[in-house]
Amino acid sequence: MGSFPGHVLPGTLFLVIGVWHIWSAMVRYSSNPKSFRVRVWNPVPGFNGKLKYLELYVIAIGGFIDFCIELFYSTHLKLFVHGILNPTHMNNFEHAGMLLMFVIFGLIVLLSEKTSLLPLPDGALCFIAATAFAAEYFLFFFHSTTHKGLEGYYHLILVLLIGLCILTTIAGALIPTSFPIDLASGISVALQGLWFYQTAFTLYGPMMPDGCQLKGDNIMCRSADSEIRGELLANFQLFSLILFVLAASAGAYGFAASEADHSEIRNSHVALDD
Known part of the structure; x- marks a missing residue:
């Protein structure tokens, strides 16, 4: 069972990183489509390079803060009971492990980019990011907390x-010149962040479907019809979020292209038409 803050905090992290990835991919492609390469992270321009690695610091520090919340605050420091991990807080331990993977990813990329200790190409960094997502995937797929019903x-x-x-992250490593794949990677991360938010507001906030309510640690629905209506509402919410992200991405790309010399993009379209 989760909580409102437990979904909003990681959701914020994924949403910020995803939106930044989308915008950066658009700016890089519209500026020079011929030299475009997939990037697992994007430097922040300006300020004499002082904020260049801001995205990596957000991932590493933000993930570490959330890690500490899950491991120490949510467990009330009761990590062990009778010499074993506290079974009451196994879900918190699993969440902490997931977040630790993203912290490790941020630190590895910082070491690769800022030092000569661990020089890695972008493709290898994409695979490391995919490993962090895979850890998150298996966490939620084989969760010790049995998620039932809505x-x-x-x-x-x-x-x-x-x-x-x-x-999309693995595809970015295999096809490193593909703008659609890089864009899809950012969109998928942003959608994950938005769905964390949607889950928080629906299951633990004011958007609970009619006929369902939070009782203790479980979401209870009065009838099977109420649960089905809740699932249909989830489908509609997902569709709305996808439509919103795609519309916002299209508008952002139009703006990025208008600010750059995109004659090369038009020429490539003409070449494809011919």
Whole structure:
């Protein structure tokens, strides 16, 4: 069982990184489509390079803060009971492990980019990111907390979105010049963040479907029809989020292209038409 803050905090992290990835991919492609390469992270321009690695710091520090919340705050420091891990907080331990993978990813990329200790190509970094997403995928797929009913349906959709993050990240390593793949990677991460938010507001906030309510640690629905209506509402919410992200991405790309010399893009379209 989760909580409102437990979904909003990681959702914020994924949403911010995903939106930044989408925008950066668009700017890089519209600026010079011929030299475009997939990037697992994107430097922040300006400020004399002082904020260049901001995205990596957000991933590493933000993930570490969330890791500490799950491991120490949520467990009330009761990590062990009778010499074994506290079974009451196994879900918190699993969440902490997932977040630790993203912290490790951020640190590895920082070492690769800022030092000569671990020089890795972008393709290898993509595979490391895919490993972090894979750990998250298996966490939610084989969760010690049994998600049933409406809660289980929301987490099933989350697992599918995480799987999309894995596929697009691996594809970025295999096809490093593909702008659609890089864009799809950012969109999948942003959608994952938005779905964390949607889950928080629906299951633990003011958007609970009629006929369902939070009782203790479970989402209870009065009847099977109420649960089905809740699942149909989840489908509509997912469709709305996808439509919103795609529309926002199209508008952002139009703006990025208008700010750059995109004659090369038009020429490539003409070449394809010919």
